[in-house]
Amino acid sequence: MxxxxxxxxxxxxxxxxxxxxxxxxxxxxxxxxxxxxxxxxxxxxxxxxxxxxxxxxxxxxxxxxxxxxxxxxxxxxxxMGEIDVTGLPSGDWRADLTRYADGLRAMWLRHPWIAGVQRSLPSFGPNQLLLIERLMGVLDPFVSIDENLSLVGMLNGYVEGTVREEISSAEEFRRSGLSESEWMARSYPYVDRLVKSGEYPIFTKIVMEARQPHLSRDEQFRYGLRRVLDCIALALPSTAEPAALRAGRDERDGPGAGSWSTSGGASGATQ
Amino acid sequence: MxxxxxxxxxxxxxxxxxxxxxxxxxxxxxxxxxxxxxxxxxxxxxxxxxxxxxxxxxxxxxxxxxxxxxxxxxxxxxxMGEIDVTGLPSGDWRADLTRYADGLRAMWLRHPWIAGVQRSLPSFGPNQLLLIERLMGVLDPFVSIDENLSLVGMLNGYVEGTVREEISSAEEFRRSGLSESEWMARSYPYVDRLVKSGEYPIFTKIVMEARQPHLSRDEQFRYGLRRVLDCIALALPSTAEPAALRAGRDERDGPGAGSWSTSGGASGATQ
DNA sequence: CTCCACTGGGTACGTTGTACGCGGTTATGG
DNA sequence: CCATAACCGCGTACAACGTACCCAGTGGAG
Known part of the structure; x- marks a missing residue:
């Protein structure tokens, strides 16, 4: 200046x-x-x-x-400093990445306005740098730095994308000053028009289905996260995770769409 | 109003x-x-x-x-209307999702300012809705709507996260009005101080490594995208993709970090 | 024809980020 | 020990923003 x-x-x-x-x-x-x-x-x-x-x-x-x-x-x-990454290369990369992902998501939910700020390299502060060290230190022993960037980018992409959906509807309430039910009542004519038009069968499916969420937001998140970690596991050498690659993976049932606003999940679907 | x-x-x-x-x-x-x-x-x-x-x-x-x-x-x-999704459930879900992902990324790169706008459910316009129909129609025959939301969210998270990194440095140039080389010269003291401090070995690794990119941005993107699609394949029933699950997957070499600004990739690493 | 719902657009207001300069305070060099 | 330069908090002021309000003109409905 x-x-x-x-x-x-x-x-x-x-x-x-x-x-x-x-x-x-x-x-x-x-x-x-x-x-x-x-x-x-x-x-x-x-x-x-x-x-x-x-x-x-x-x-x-x-x-x-x-x-x-x-x-x-x-x-x-x-x-960034709120995300607890103390002692983070612990030896168990799955646990480490899960802890980080949970912490990142929780932080975003506490401070939804973070979605609106752009970050770029030269504005990396000490907390962000420390986070990078700890986080990328988790996979550093197993893969090249480029591969690490790619994998960690995938993980962050998942967390960020997921949490952006959760946030967007909540922020909409706050900005409009309406309660959730008021807001839904207000939005109803539009959604109804779309559904009635018959031109959007999948959108309709989302809206109908999402009225009865099967899983909580947290469970949805953890379910998808497991999938991402499985994906990361595919890229790691066998030395990283000796056996039981996709252990603990649930069977048939997918994650339920959260509440009605999870059709805001459709937001993440195209944003 | x-x-x-x-x-x-x-x-x-x-x-x-x-x-x-x-x-x-x-x-x-x-x-x-x-x-x-x-x-x-x-x-x-x-x-x-x-x-x-x-x-x-x-x-x-x-x-x-x-x-x-x-x-x-x-x-x-x-x-959203710029993303070409004509004839999109084509039968080959991998090809469809690849086309969509490429289109989405290209659109973001053409209009980087999109990163700064929040979208939420009730502001879904006709183009976005059509996009949802076509895109989610791809996996709709194979999985539940909830599973579909989860998978498509993962795909979007990857694309968005990746492209946000690419954008952030470019936007930084534009906003500061500096050329890339001027900007790098300006940033050098800070990066240098961090490297010299010895406290950030992984950050240092990123900066050092990224000076010689092995792969172009496009190649990096496609490489990571294949990985995401492999991950999606894991969640699909065998009827969707009969054989050769991770066919076309490259061997050892990971994606190179793009240019210097891909250390902005570290941005995606913690953003 | 008469209406009056509409048009484009000028003026004006409240709010924003911040440049500038004031008078007071304090560590430092002589 | 004092003069000085560098800093402090902050009041005033300005340009640019989104937009409320108002106006004179316009053209389809009765």
């Missing part, structure tokens, strides 16, 4: 040498911003609102953060 | 009965908006800018679209 050599927020020291002691801190500001975004969405976390939350003037924040985009990067990295 | 019964943009008729003929159209406005977003990003597609693009006054757009959010929904659905 002021610095022509500006790279990212993590290259900019928080506290300078001279001058009066700062009253606030990046961590405090980030915390307040996350709190607001959790409660009212990312778009509610404006600079003025965040400043008010910590009792500061609006422009004071710019003493700590060069721009709102940088603050969002800080927020995103703070979220 | 004016209507209390407002559901979504597709429930609102474009042309009323009486009055003078409208000069513009939703399709024309949508087209202009997409053109601007392609060239300068979604945030550049402001109401005033779009209006100027088609030679209209800013407020005229509101005669066609109740809000900018609705216009974005129209844009998103227009993009």
């Amino acid at each position: 002021t610095d022509a050599e500006y790279v990212n927020i993590w290259m900019r020291p928080e506290r300078p040498a001279r001058g009066p002691k700062p009253v606030y801190s990046r961590a405090q500001i980030t915390e307040a911003a996350v709190r607001i975004a959790d409660a009212e969405g990312l778009e509610a976390a404006t600079m003025r609102r965040i400043a008010a939350e910590i009792g500061a003037g609006a422009m004071s924040l710019y003493r700590y953060v060069p721009s709102r985009d940088d603050l969002v990067a800080l927020m995103a990295d703070r979220l | 004016t209507d209390a019964e407002y559901v979504n943009i597709w429930m609102r008729p474009e042309r009323p009965a009486r009055g003078p003929k409208p000069v513009y159209s939703r399709a024309q406005i949508t087209e202009a908006a997409v053109r601007i977003a392609d060239a300068e990003g979604l945030e550049a597609a402001t109401m005033r800018r779009i209006a100027a693009e088609i030679g209209a006054g800013a407020m005229s757009l509101y005669r066609y679209v109740p809000s900018r959010d609705d216009l974005v929904a129209l844009m998103a659905d227009r993009l």
Whole structure:
């Protein structure tokens, strides 16, 4: 910003040498911003609102953060820190990846606004980097780094895709300010028109079927996750997992579509 | 909007009965908006800018679209129409899903700003619905609708996750206005500091390795896609694919990390 | 013909991110 | 020990945004 050599927020020291002691801190500001975004969405976390939350003037924040985009990067990295990956190459790669996937999903559900922020390489913060180390360390002994990137990308793709569906309908409620039942009542005419038209048999099937979910969201997630892990197992050498490749795999019954909004699962189906 | 019964943009008729003929159209406005977003990003597609693009006054757009959010929904659905799924349950599910996946990825690469828009059930437009019908029709004969949702979700998760990585660095260039080499030079100090610290061995490995990509982006994508399809095959009954389950699967060599920015692949690794 | 629902679009308002500059505070060099 | 430069919090101000409101004109229905 002021610095022509500006790279990212993590290259900019928080506290300078001279001058009066700062009253606030990046961590405090980030915390307040996350709190607001959790409660009212990312778009509610404006600079003025965040400043008010910590009792500061609006422009004071710019003493700590060069721009709102940088603050969002800080927020995103703070979220990465919530995923518990302590002791993560444990020896059991399936357990490790399951723990990571569960943690990632839980974090997304706690902070749905994360779906709306783009991340890219140079904005990788310390928490994200640590996560990469731990996570990719799990498969590192077995495969090349390229293969590892590919497999981990697949796992993340699954988790992210799944959780995006879960989020989208919930966010829709929040943004519209309607309750779930009100929202469904509102949407009914549209869905009904589509169903009645007869042009969308599969959409109809989704809507009809999803009214009686067989499995909880969590169970659905774990079911699909097992499948992804089985898929990863196929790419690993036999030394990684000696036997019982697809052990614990359930038989016939697939995962039930969650609630009605899981037809938002159809969202993930084409998004 | 004016209507209390407002559901979504597709429930609102474009042309009323009486009055003078409208000069513009939703399709024309949508087209202009997409053109601007392609060239300068979604945030550049402001109401005033779009209006100027088609030679209209800013407020005229509101005669066609109740809000900018609705216009974005129209844009998103227009993009879905670009994915060619004609004749899509063809009998060869592998070929069908490959064609869809390629089409989806190509569309995302043409319109990277799509990554920044959230979609949810009630905002499903005609193109998206048609896409769902054709796509899910592919596996519909073989599995339950719930299983289908799960599998298709996995496929979409892979494509979306992969393409998000590809996009994120490209978007970073565009937004910063820097060329790729300038941007790399700018980022170098940060990456260098991380590498030199010795605390991030796997990150270092990614950065080092990715300097010599073995495979093109397309090849990487197809490689991972084959793996996902193999995974889907595991969930299908034997009637779907009689023999040669993982036929055409390459041997040892994994996919190379694309260019330097594929370490953005590490993005997908934890995003 | 008369209506009046519609048209395109100008003006204006509230909210956003943030540039700039003020007066006060503090570590540092002389 | 003091002058100075670097920092602090923050009030004011501005450009750009989405869009509410209003207007004069227009053309199909009665």
